Amino acid sequence: MLETVGDSLDPEDWPAFRVQAHRMLDDILDYTQHLHARPVWQPLPDDLKAKLQQPLSEKTLEQAHREFMNDILPYAVGNAHPRFSGWVHGGGTPVGMLAEMLAAGLNANLGGRSQAPVDIERQVMRWVRDVFGFPDTASGLFVTGTSMANFVGCLCAKTRTLGVTTRQTGLPHAPSLMAYTSTAAHISIAQALDISGIGTNALRKIPVNDQYEMTVADLERAIATDKAAGHRPFLVVATIGTVDVGAIDPIEAIADVCQKEGIWLHIDGAFGALAMLAPSLAPRLKGIERADSIAFDFHKWGQVPYDAGFILVRDGALHQQAFASPAAYLQRCERGLSANSPWACDFGLDLSRGFRALKTWFTLSVYGNEKLGRVIAHTCHLAQYLKQQIENTPQLERLAPVALNIVCFRYTCADVDLNWLNTQLVIALQESGEVAPSSTILHGRVAIRAAIVNHRTTHHDIDTLLACTLKWGAVLTSS
Numbered sequence: 001m002l003e004t005v006g007d008s009l010d011p012e013d014w015p016a017f018r019v020q021a022h023r024m025l026d027d028i029l030d031y032t033q034h035l036h037a038r039p040v041w042q043p044l045p046d047d048l049k050a051k052l053q054q055p056l057s058e059k060t061l062e063q064a065h066r067e068f069m070n071d072i073l074p075y076a077v078g079n080a081h082p083r084f085s086g087w088v089h090g091g092g093t094p095v096g097m098l099a100e101m102l103a104a105g106l107n108a109n110l111g112g113r114s115q116a117p118v119d120i121e122r123q124v125m126r127w128v129r130d131v132f133g134f135p136d137t138a139s140g141l142f143v144t145g146t147s148m149a150n151f152v153g154c155l156c157a158k159t160r161t162l163g164v165t166t167r168q169t170g171l172p173h174a175p176s177l178m179a180y181t182s183t184a185a186h187i188s189i190a191q192a193l194d195i196s197g198i199g200t201n202a203l204r205k206i207p208v209n210d211q212y213e214m215t216v217a218d219l220e221r222a223i224a225t226d227k228a229a230g231h232r233p234f235l236v237v238a239t240i241g242t243v244d245v246g247a248i249d250p251i252e253a254i255a256d257v258c259q260k261e262g263i264w265l266h267i268d269g270a271f272g273a274l275a276m277l278a279p280s281l282a283p284r285l286k287g288i289e290r291a292d293s294i295a296f297d298f299h300k301w302g303q304v305p306y307d308a309g310f311i312l313v314r315d316g317a318l319h320q321q322a323f324a325s326p327a328a329y330l331q332r333c334e335r336g337l338s339a340n341s342p343w344a345c346d347f348g349l350d351l352s353r354g355f356r357a358l359k360t361w362f363t364l365s366v367y368g369n370e371k372l373g374r375v376i377a378h379t380c381h382l383a384q385y386l387k388q389q390i391e392n393t394p395q396l397e398r399l400a401p402v403a404l405n406i407v408c409f410r411y412t413c414a415d416v417d418l419n420w421l422n423t424q425l426v427i428a429l430q431e432s433g434e435v436a437p438s439s440t441i442l443h444g445r446v447a448i449r450a451a452i453v454n455h456r457t458t459h460h461d462i463d464t465l466l467a468c469t470l471k472w473g474a475v476l477t478s479s
């Protein structure tokens, strides 16, 4: 069969393609530069929703880009926006965006092999190791996010406790493994136990104190009770930056318990672990260097574009034993493309993997740890400012302590159901396009929850959040 030039997917007309490519770059840079003037969020209109359900139709690159600009870009969640404060979403950066483009251009597969991208991932891992004070024997891996990183940590803990033969034999009937985390822990901890076959019944939810931190006395009691019942405690998951209020579990005391009992200490530091980069916050994470594994995200406080989760494991050899699989076609050699072992695929579930390390490498290199740390400290400073303003405003009530960058509060009014009011208020704020906090429930009370993660957020944006809350609160209670 004769090959025709047009059968390749590369452009037929490179000069024209370049013009279009530069237009696309300019458009997304314009979007980023002028974000503050756009609505934070707006719902997808019905006619567009219908349009997006149509079957595949071929278009030119120019047409596809126009559709992206008109139909997709305006209707995203808006977490790049300085007045977005919902959940815990990172803001992203233009540097990270460009690095992601370069990574896609290179189209590297980070499963392994002898290639510089693999060594870049290892370099980032060594930087991470230094940040957390982990030894040279520690291993690390980019994963999708902390949910996956928590799962990897759980499997490492299981493998250390039961021995590597558990990979063949599965779980013993007895004694049953037991894991511990606080009632404020993220749902992905329970999921990790579920998916690893240990089961969520093996997860003890330890009560928290009035600061939403795990109570260590209750942890010790639960472990003693389980041991007395013939169970086998194997894992404690402590959280740095709980998802509802941003609390930090007492890591040092929990590490003492784990050391004494020989239990694996995993830290869910999804957003909070990177507080290590801020000299004013790092001392509050003391004890993190004693963990067996740490899960965190570069895509939250680290501002790296989605997705860029990370798992760090103190015992790199054990980490490898928990995942590596022999496969003839993945055989390693001393030289050639199959050198450079061990590979990333020996430390996790994925074989084919994108080059997440590159956007992180660019972000850390171009901004530096110090500046990223300043951004993190600034978001905490803004949270304290918001807390102060709430306390100075009679219509507003703070509902939780502010340990890091998350503020939970509500609008109060004598004659209405406050849970109804604040649920409606958060929806009104989001639909206004002016600001976008989310909500949570604390001790049965619906809270407006502002998580300040974005490096673009300023005092002015916090003032806007307050003004909009008062405005919509008054509207909703006026009828």
Ligand SMILES: *Cc1c(COP(=O)(O)O)cnc(C)c1O
Pocket: 088, 144, 145, 146, 147, 148, 186, 188, 239, 241, 242, 243, 268, 269, 270, 271, 297, 309
């Ligand atoms: C965000 C978050 C997670 C989940 O991380 P993903 O990156 O979304 O998978 C887990 N734990 C905590 C405390 C979080 O804030």
